[in-house]
Amino acid sequence: MKITPEKLDHVPTGLLIDGDWRPSAQGGTLPVIDPATEDVLTEVADATPADVPAVLDASVSAFDTWSATAPRVRSEILRRTYESLIERADDFALLITLEMGKPLAESRAEVTYAAEFVRWYAEEAVRLNGTYRIAPEGNARQLTVKQPVGPCLLITPWNFPLAMVTRKVAPALAAGCSAILKPAEQTPLTALLFGQVLADAGVPAGVVNIITTSDPAPVVDALLADQRVRKLSFTGSTEVGRVLLASAARNVQRTSMELGGNAPFLVFADADIDAAVDGAMLAKLRNGGESCVAANRFLVHESVSDEFAAALAKRMREQRLGAGTDAGTTVGPLIDAAARSKVDDLVREAVDRGARVLTGGQAPNRAGFFYEPTVLTGVGADARMLTTEIFGPVAPISTFTSEEEAITAANATEFGLVAYAYTRDLDRALRVADALRTGMVGLNRGVVSNAAAPFGGVKQSGLGREGGEAGIQEYLDTKYIAL
Known part of the structure; x- marks a missing residue:
């Protein structure tokens, strides 16, 4: 247009x-x-x-x-x-x-x-x-x-x-x-x-x-x-x-x-993977990832991590990058050159430390502040993107083996705005929601914002x-x- x-x-x-x-x-x-x-x-x-x-x-x-x-x-x-x-x-x-x-x-x-x-x-x-x-x-x-x-x-x-x-x-x-x-x-x-x-x-x-x-x-x-x-x-x-x-x-x-936020997105072994991927797309790609409630860290049980990562990468690969006024665009540009550089630096650093790119991983050669929707696996605990708000269309995936490990990893941040968790077990859902040190929790849903609900966080x-x-x-x- x-x-x-x-x-x-x-x-x-x-x-x-x-x-x-x-x-x-x-x-x-x-x-x-x-x-x-x-x-x-x-x-x-x-x-x-x-x-x-x-x-x-x-x-x-x-x-x-x-x-x-x-x-x-x-x-x-x-x-x-x-x-x-x-x-x-x-x-x-x-x-x-x-x-x-x-x-x-x-x-x-x-x-x-x-x-x-x-x-x-x-x-x-x-x-x-x-x-x-x-x-x-x-x-x-x-x-x-x-x-x-x-x-x-x-x-x-x-x-x-x-x-x-x-x-x-x-x-x-x-x-x-x-x-x-x-x-x-x-x-x-x-x-x-x-x-x-x-x-x-x-x-x-x-x-x-x-x-x-x-x-x-x-x-x-x-x-x-x-x-x-x-x-x-x-x-x-x-x-x-x-x-x-x-x-x-x-x-x-x-x-x-x-x-700021550093939202964990937890996927347990008993989760509905299709629903979790749907929720992940909303929690990650809404606003192109430029949201304080965007999922910043994907913590997935090791038994379903390959299935989840492959499905998420497929969905991310299908997104259409372009100007927001163009018909068919699903992911627009980042706000400015500094934002794009930050996202690119975080991805390159994670890859240098051993992360694997399933899709995306770079800025396209075109006018505008665009960055490809990206999925990374094998992201090490020392990767800066796990402690920094990415504010871009990048999904880093790490694995866990137990509920306790997942909660410990989710809470290992100075931030506490929102967390997401996918599980079919109601008892687990309530346990996890109680244990997460955040102001908001999305259980089996990737969007929590509502004008009629209290929005805010704890800690930093x-x-x-x-x-x-x-x-x-x-x-x-x-x-x-x-x-």
Whole structure:
């Protein structure tokens, strides 16, 4: 599909500050690259710390009014936003594919997933319940109420440029918070179009402000240095998350952190191998492997490892690599050259240490940041890809001999976001789910994400939860009133 500038005319390219689309204070712009062609799609405003005072003032000023707005009014605005996302699904899907690279079918699925967060929190906005009870001594009453935490800084990644935005913005608005959204510099267009949808749905000026920048560190630091920002929600790498946690500690700002993963995918001897391969394709190749919940390590019982590996390699070999806008494409490009180089380095290192390539194993000689869907067997315990988030279409397979060995290997990581396990034995399934030190477990399924479920990890994979009833609590304070 040939993309002309006219196809992007409906997408704002400025900073959204206090209801106005404006250039950055210093006039700079940031190019947005199509990862399938390496061409520049367009340019957007490039914010610097000089833009921070205006953003902060707008967010703080809007918070007082928005937090006092009736929950039903907030709910109806979010409902209109949901309906607009559904109506404009094709616009958003194309935009996601152009700036992020995933196939159009996956982009459409992301729009549906993203819209569900808005619908869910439109419904939650009117259910911010407190408690009332008699004190144990019988001489008083105890009342608790929920109140919005305050202006929030929301930092989203590039791999799900709409869903990660709605997963933060929707609960913040439902709770009565104002928000400063900083989308990833690689994929700002989707967030900017969503900002326009919010405004059209009736979100008042200043309630949601959006800043795009090529140099996030000084901009984010300036925002967190102001104690009027009361909440930080970040999705991204653990390394950056640690830095942000330290910055937020200066003003004791509340934090939600959805950080890195190293998901094990366990296949036991009694597993339905066909179902396990189906699940592996979803857990590995959704978003081309560029997902924090992507299966990163395949731990397969030695008695079925050859069968599983051969079947997985066959399925991976059948995938069609190409631009997400091309009919028939099932795997798009990686986000940029650095991502492709990282994946290639990890594969080459594993092969040098004795791993065997069943399929793939290299970047094709073509424009765009592509990498072939790859299956490796015989991956040694010292391979770096077993401890590093691959973030690409590479499936390294190792074997185990016992349930205890499998659980020990699965837990041998600093991360703890999600794990997957395939077995026909219900007792084993529950034992394994209990023993895995992760925030989420997929039993006989390769997808766990759902807007109505709490998403998040333990250990170095983060703090707090997004989605479900738990997600809105991250944006609420509990106040106790003694009567």
